[in-house]
Amino acid sequence: MPLQQYLQINGQRLNQRLQELARFGQAADGGVSRLAFSPADAQGRHQVQQWMQQAGLETRLDPAGNLIGRLPGQLSGPALATGSHLDTVPGGGKFDGVLGVLAGIEVASTLRDSALVLTHPYEVIVFTDEEDTMIGSRAMAGTAPLDAAAYRRKDGSPIDDCVNQVGGCWSQLALARRSREQICAFVELHVEQGGVLETAARQIGVVQGVVGMQRYQITITGRPNHAGTTPMDLRQDALVAAAQVVLAVNRLATCPPGQRVATVGALQVWPNAANIVPGRVQASLDVRDLDQGVIDHLVQSLSLEIAAIAEATHTSIDIVPQLQVAPSPAADHIQKIIARASADLGLSIMAMPSRAGHDALEMGRFTDMGMIFVPSQGGVSHSEVEYTPPEACTQGANVLLETLLQLDRYYSLEQMRQP
Amino acid sequence: MPLQQYLQINGQRLNQRLQELARFGQAADGGVSRLAFSPADAQGRHQVQQWMQQAGLETRLDPAGNLIGRLPGQLSGPALATGSHLDTVPGGGKFDGVLGVLAGIEVASTLRDSALVLTHPYEVIVFTDEEDTMIGSRAMAGTAPLDAAAYRRKDGSPIDDCVNQVGGCWSQLALARRSREQICAFVELHVEQGGVLETAARQIGVVQGVVGMQRYQITITGRPNHAGTTPMDLRQDALVAAAQVVLAVNRLATCPPGQRVATVGALQVWPNAANIVPGRVQASLDVRDLDQGVIDHLVQSLSLEIAAIAEATHTSIDIVPQLQVAPSPAADHIQKIIARASADLGLSIMAMPSRAGHDALEMGRFTDMGMIFVPSQGGVSHSEVEYTPPEACTQGANVLLETLLQLDRYYSLEQMRQP
Incomplete structure (x- = not known):
């Protein structure tokens, strides 16, 4: 099948906007520090809101400060949604998060330029504070605590003030929650x-889900x-x-080979002196x-080994849970559609887990979820x-477009099948 | 042989003075912080000088601030010496160092009370700053750098000022050096x-030498x-x-079993975050x-293993020397005499290395050295x-006395044998 039968997003504009957005929070070394709730973040969101409106998306802020752009569909049923985040870590890059937002806007522009109206409404979402509290996607999934004291932002600022400051409304946070009937x-x-x-x-990663941690x-x-x-024998x-x-x-993470990862990343020794056996x-x-x-299974096996290590070394070892995030699997049919869309566009694929957290993890808690890498x-x-070549960004956005088009048909057929 | 044929030091006074000296620098928790050159250290030295004089020792300070008490001998040849230090680490105990000094004074008292004069002069030495720079014993051994800038005291104070303050004379430091002809x-x-x-x-450790480090x-x-x-496989x-x-x-330190020890006491990780593979x-x-x-041999074996570890883990590993102190063996005849003296006194013994540094390490650089634990x-x-029972302190002091008496005979015979 010749490629030209498929709609294509405007790759040149997409890549130009990736560079343009990097001006907000740009550091001398080329890195981007656009921390959530910072002035640079506000400027970036303002720019993106303008681009959304230019693409025909109607924009609004929800109580969590999520910026939502929406196209109406032929029917008023549940929406197909995409999106990601604009905030970065300190000294971050130009692509993490931003690509997903700008590609979502390109999809809307392409639809409008082609005079195509999907059966379903279409939403592009800029989630609030992905790099720290994930308050945006958690509020949307209904997994965000409503008590501001439950949050510890890395910079110590109170989450409720932060959210209010970008146009959210902390006291209405529960209303940011969406359902499967909406998306x-x-x-x-x-x-x-x-x-x-x-x-x-x-070229394309078909994400099997976001790993649990x-x-x-x-x-x-x-x-x-x-x-x-x-x-030595008395130590x-x-x-x-x-x-x-x-x-x-x-x-335990390596043998036998698999997809799991396990890391001891932080380790501290007391009293940490060259002439003292560590206590x-x-x-x-x-x-x-x-x-x-x-x-x-890994944690249980480790617990057994730890007991043996403690005995052999005459030490005591405690292992205390700190954080548990359940895995968020991608919907099978979305994985299949992403794979088919990629194949249609002549792109090579690989099925893989997402080992980093993403807004999609939270969205997957209440609706069908998929990710394209x-x-x-x-x-x-x-x-x-951090760098992803322009042609790869364009390819990803085209896979997103084709996936959404196929999902629009998929859900239309599915809804027709329902009694 | 009945024990009473041997001279005995006054154990009650020895143990009473161990407690009395602990008043200088005593903390609320019972620990002693009598850091070298501190007011508490000066008070302690003053007290000890008085006890030396009461025992008939003639006292002086050398240019390194070492406090030296001396009894004349029947002959004016080289002296038999003992001693240790009065300074402590922060939050130290009542026995480390002090026992050796006070036992030396008890030996002098016992000799005087018994109207015994050794063939050799006898010296009791309080060494300066054993717990940090070891300037006292190093100056006596001639191993101390004469440039004050070469010293880094833990509290940052300049060593020359410190030494002058306790009655030493930094500019004359080289004159503190002693020789085998003197001791x-x-x-x-x-x-x-x-x-x-x-x-x-x-009950008694016959020290084979002070280990090198x-x-x-x-x-x-x-x-x-x-x-x-x-x-995992890309890390x-x-x-x-x-x-x-x-x-x-x-x-390498454990197999096969031996006396050597090897320790990784300090270890630091970068960036030391739970979600980052350590770099x-x-x-x-x-x-x-x-x-x-x-x-x-241990370091060479480790270097080979390190090369293999670096290759297997795709890391690079550097090992850089920081400090080298050569071992200081105890003289064979002193070890034998300590063992015999202990046996004479009915005390059980064990030959063992000293794995901590001591003033004896430096003294062993230029003269016959021995240690009793x-x-x-x-x-x-x-x-x-930190605690050593009163009877053990008394036993140690009696072994010191008997060892010095036997060494007095040993060196007299040895000198007669010389041409």
């Missing part, structure tokens, strides 16, 4: 933020002692025990997988060197 | 500061990456590499043994709970 599917285009697609030389704090208590005077060295835990975590170590554990069963050069993200 | 033997009584004697239920800084460079998005995890290094150090780790390595060859309860030292 029948959400598809997010995002840069991969890892090196899987590049390494495998594939469990985070633990591991505390190992031994006995601090003089590193000179304490013979209770907390760092020797911790080293065994680190390697156990790595082995205490505190370490983090972060485990992620698409399958909750795989996570549970495009490659990150060198697998690097959250950095000023 | 033919140095024997130090000290608490063990480890749990070896207590575990083995022995090599200290290294190990830097492991991997690549910091998102702990969610980076698959260059500096902490996984570090864990292997920690366990290699522990294994860099810096760790300390401290290796000690009586035999330089054993230390060298008594048990530390629970192996604990540098702590307010």
